[in-house]
Amino acid sequence: MKRSSLIRDLQGAIGRRWVLHAPEDLLVYEYDATIDRGLPEAVVLPDDAEGVASAVCIASNHGVPVTARGAGTGLSGGAIPCEGGVVIVTTRMNRILELDPENRIAVVEPGVINLDISRSTAPYGLYYAPDPSSQKACSIGGNVAENAGGPHCLRYGTTTNHVLGLEIVTADGVVVWLGGKTADTPGYDLTGVVVGSEGTLAIVTKVIVRLLHKPEATVTLLAIFDTVTQASRVVSSIIGKGMVPAALEMMDKNTMDAVEPFVHAGYPPDAGAVLLIEVEGLKEDAQEQADAVASICRELEAREIRIGLSQEDRDRLWAGRKGALGALGRLAPSYYILDGVIPRTRLPTVLDGVYEACDRFGFRVANVFHAGDGNLHPNVMFDERVQGATKKVLDLGEEIMRLCVDAGGSITGEHGVGYEKRNYMSWIFSPDDLEVMSRLKAAFGASEIFNPGKVFPTSKGCGEVSSRMRAAIARVGADAFV
Amino acid sequence: MGKQPAFTKRFAPSEADLAQCVRCGLCLQHCPTYVATGLEAESPRGRLYLIKAMSEGLIEPTVNVTGHMDRCLQCRNCEAVCPSGVPYGRIMEHGRAHVLHTGRAPFAWRLRALFLREVIARPGRLALLASALRVYRASGLRALAERTPMLRDRVALAPTIAGKEFKRRGVLARPKGATKYRVALLTGCIMPLAYGRVHAATVRVLARNGCEVIAPATQVCCGALHGHNGDLPTAIELARRNIDAFLAEDFDAVIVNSAGCGSAIKEYGQLLAEDGEYLDRARLLASRVRDVTEFLASLPFEPPKRLLDARVTYQDSCHLGHAQRITRAPREIIASIPGVRFIELPHGDRCCGSAGVYGLTQGDMSLRLLDEKMRYIRETGADVIATANPGCMTQLEAGLRRHGVNGRVVHVIELLDESYRRATAHV
């Protein structure tokens, strides 16, 4: 049997304990944080780059694809093995290998959790700036692959601005270094190419990250508005005046309804929208910025502005913001989270369009997003157990993505293209554009093996392999494999 | 098709509960078994997915699946941090109940259920077992076994029984001055045998704070361990008897000093959700239950005045911190004691590995968590480790012995009692 020899080879290389093949064990790798599914044929948990390299070689010899997986918090189906094959999980590669406070860099393994970097560098007054809302759960490898952003990326830039070098395993199982410990290395910027490549070019096995000094002062404001439109105008105005707050986040009423029972942070029950704004810098500077922001909010009819919040209040507000997605589970059994970018001046009109479309389709929507970046996250709530609901939601999602693109925006701000949005790629790229991209994939020798079915438009569905496997499980019973 | 779903309907986790998980993954790093193994199937999200697949009939309760369910500590850390409000504890209990009721449960599960039903829930037999364990310790057999390299890991977590048993029922104490509250005390099954001294301290502290304390004679074991292990019928039966016992009089509060029991009784309303006869009273009883620290902090309690010279750290008992979400009250009590230097325990909210009978069924993982816990405890340099549940106390005591750490393990309430008693002794 083909699959059993694949598994035997993997066991030989990685050790029996760290090769999963029983159907029940595989089942929990068929999902990430999205609504797609796809079952792998085997899952391996190597301990180092060498283990990753041998898994890649073995998969390649058996002609099956390889999909990397960090924490599985991805929101575009990136870690789902659409076409089966081997999933390489990085959770055991979670060591911080080197911490160099003087040069403000750290060398970490890909399975290290984003927040753990900041935790362990805190004693030196340093932190890792990109802070996706999932930062207490997601891996740095996943961040690199998705070029993850976060609330504070408005001021500091996304993952790509904070990664100096990468150790990767290529499609032919070779371990190489890209970039290095300094900001500029000669030659092509291959680090920049791999960041954001969604696991389609290489498997990342080490990451050199840049660390920042903690700002001297941070001021947090919560501005409360009657309508989303009012809040949107404030965003446009702040950005229009050339100000760069550290974070500028919007939450609408539906989001607050989900979040407040979870965090009790004092999000107002009857407001249409809030902006959670943070400014940073030297003490006087931060205060000045905060005053300027507050006066804009006042001018544009904020109902209330909370400023001078205690650390505890701030922590709660942020816990609410960062737990917002999960909290939506309180309002509906499933949600479909969209990720689009629009020019910030178009916020009011596009948001109106989003609410209108959701109304028309008959779904409740919650908007919680990085407003300062114009990075929308409409979350459509539905029940995937209702027949036809998933398809309807996907259609709605497509319409919303259209709205973004028509407004001069794009189909993803930070969650990546993955499986979900690959077919929208042709809306913004010409066939020639896509051809150049796929040549890059070929140049990495990764055309077939790494994460097939992602990023590039195709017609094959993700569920195909998965449903074959599910049928097999149902037919022969759970312990039948290997 | 054609295959029977693995679950029978009656005890299956509800579809609504299962649908609550949106797979965001925000719970992952809070799960001790996921952090220890890196395996999705040992994570809250993974276990929920497996239970869901099982209830849909997609997979069977194979040894593999029941193993993943077994390694769950039921510490409910995941539940406390889940933004979506997934009732993880309830889902796992019903998941286990179902496996038991299909008749396909592994032998070990059935044996465990039998032991819990026929020994733990039966005071006479439990006392017999306790005597045996008392002898095991007093005779020096335990010390010998723990020093024997081959046995060291295997016996490290065997329960310990020492000190005086707490046998009293009826009126336990009256306040010196006016009676402000009439409260009932849940004596429970393990606490009076293993830590009679904690009950004694609890009674003294309550009396000092104006309580008449009564232990209703007809009360029984709360059924928490039975519920956790999926024996819901026994849990329900015990719950009904306790409802009768504690509602026979109108107490101002029912005080519990064992976090696991407190959380179980607070959830009687859920356990008896389909019990037309008892449901209303189950809710009434639940509404009266207070953990002893919670009750005292709400009074507020009489501030202790006498010095207690100690470095104290606090291990959150999972069923106090995560299940009942009480984290401040015990810290307030500790901090109120003059002379105490309180040091927060890093990862103090992470399970110590005790988890009911877990130490016995999952020794390896339990020891691993304990060893890690001891490392952090050492870091604090504390000589007193306070906690709020008998299981945690036993586990941490085992940790001290195993790691040769000098110090003692106490229930939070004992510290307050010590300070009070010094005050009276010295004034």
Ligand SMILES: Cc1cc2nc3c(=O)[nH]c(=O)nc-3n(C[C@H](O)[C@H](O)[C@H](O)COP(=O)(O)OP(=O)(O)OC[C@H]3O[C@@H](n4cnc5c(N)ncnc54)[C@H](O)[C@@H]3O)c2cc1C
């Ligand atoms: C509640 C919630 C909030 C979120 N908030 C944000 C946010 O604010 N900003 C944001 O950008 N994202 C956000 N996300 C999305 C997600 O957390 C990020 O995309 C994150 O980077 C994924 O990391 P992961 O470890 O979970 O990766 P996974 O989901 O496991 O994988 C994601 C992708 O990375 C690839 N990959 C993983 N490891 C490697 C590796 N070592 N080498 C090569 N490829 C690899 C996978 O193949 C896959 O394509 C959020 C998600 C949730 C659930």
Ligand code: SF4
């Ligand atoms: S249990 Fe809660 S926190 Fe964990 S994945 Fe499910 S919804 Fe998210």
Ligand code: SF4
């Ligand atoms: S109850 Fe504890 S051990 Fe079980 S899944 Fe939740 S966090 Fe993990």
